[in-house]
Amino acid sequence: MYIGIDLGGTNIAVGVTDENGKIAAKNSAPTIASRPYTEIVADMAELCVKTAADANIGMSDIKAVGIGSPGTVDSESGVVVFAGNLNMEKAPITAEMGKYFDMPIFAENDANAAAYGEYTVCAHKTDSFVFITLGTGVGGGVIINDKIYRGFNGAGAEIGHMTLKMDGEQCTCGRKGCFEAYASVTALRALTMKKMKEDPSSLMNDWARSHGHVSGRTAFECAAAGDRTAIETRDVYLRRVAEGIVSVVNVFQPEILVIGGGISREGDVLLKPVKEYVEKYDFNKFMPKTEIRIAKLFNDAGIVGAAMAAKKRTEAV
């Protein structure tokens, strides 16, 4: 059995999985990100013991632990080099975790871990796989020849920071016009609010009043109800997503491209127009086409991927 830990800015999620990534038990606890990393790791260790017990095993039955962390992670040394939303800088989290458990412990960037999770549940192994999360930000992971692609320095596969529109919307990374600045839930919310203001009669304004907020679902739900401005909002957003995915496909031509993150719960409403757009604008006109899918694991992708990447790395030793 393996343990996968999805260390987030808000919650720590821990899961015990079998050799195939099937979750036997899972638990979570608040991260309280302002704390020193040693305290966060102490809570992670406690959650591991608890979750193993819930799965009716002991920690001695665990072959390896994998941790997925946001930010820049040096997966060779197991150090979180920098993670703004965790208040961590050069935090040796695998070494710290090693004080609790005498077993192989590995760390990965969280988007890479999630990508590896979705990759493991594909029907067949493929030599080229891309995962894109449309969440608060836009994350990504690339699996080539059964390995997480990290670039030479571990910081690769930042698909959210490919350019979509030079000199366009401000991105959190300091540049303008990144894919993330157009395809994240944050960007969709900003677009939704702009369109609501332009059309006060739009159903989206009623939705916002009754829900007390605007979310990534506002435009999708009101579009489904037939509201014209909501349909326009949704379609502008989807075209931006599709445009970025064409760019990714032209670069990687992956056999499978999986879309995850909050927006992916829209299912076919997201998938169908994106597929049609990529089919039309993909540079490749003569060879087999990338298969585009919706994620299967959703929130569990981080846990499963961290566990399975740890398994893979244990086997490689």
Added chain:
Amino acid sequence: MYIGIDLGGTNIAVGVTDENGKIAAKNSAPTIASRPYTEIVADMAELCVKTAADANIGMSDIKAVGIGSPGTVDSESGVVVFAGNLNMEKAPITAEMGKYFDMPIFAENDANAAAYGEYTVCAHKTDSFVFITLGTGVGGGVIINDKIYRGFNGAGAEIGHMTLKMDGEQCTCGRKGCFEAYASVTALRALTMKKMKEDPSSLMNDWARSHGHVSGRTAFECAAAGDRTAIETRDVYLRRVAEGIVSVVNVFQPEILVIGGGISREGDVLLKPVKEYVEKYDFNKFMPKTEIRIAKLFNDAGIVGAAMAAKKRTEAV
């Protein structure tokens, strides 16, 4: 010894190289692309024999032949699936070449072959390498773990068709706003002509009159002479190039990124501002940085890369 063939829309270039890619002899002949592929291959074969003779060896001393071809190339089967500027569709060029020589013969996309050529002359082997050509179009090649990255269908690494500006300039691929539509020599010429029109007093107009045409060098040469509009033209172009390279770096974080193609002959005038821009806007702020270089092989990259990729594939068999 190996033979590398750079099959272009205008010329066929053939080179005999040693085990390290050093060219012992080379020759070229017009492609006459309107002909059936069988005639083109016949000329390629004749050039091989001639070039081997020039290198004082016979074809029996050649271990393998590599062909770099434009368009969509199925490198597994050795078929040029489609190449518009060669008038080829489903042309089995390695099988046809096999009628002349009884030895391993391989085909690659020409940009991939050139990338592999530049990769082989790097000071050291690296596990992540990207090559970008700024020529008539923008081509690219990616070498990961000593292998040409092709995607699952062989059509990958089309770096010229990453999005740079959604809804921007028309690209030859049918989409708008591709990197190629901003960073190619074609795009630079269009920008130059636009700026010349806006400022009839610019030195670039004199340059064009005295040379009888506008080229990718017009803006660079007039900028070097201090012409303000030429400097502006050059800098607008260089920023577009740099913006696309940031995008590539954010995705691949390659250890080495090499810029080739006609524009790369500008050397430091190109390299310095691009490096500064990437240094500033690269998403990676905490790990070692990609090293950006100018190509070393220029026009020989295709020959050397085709030969060395053929060598690599022979060894892998």
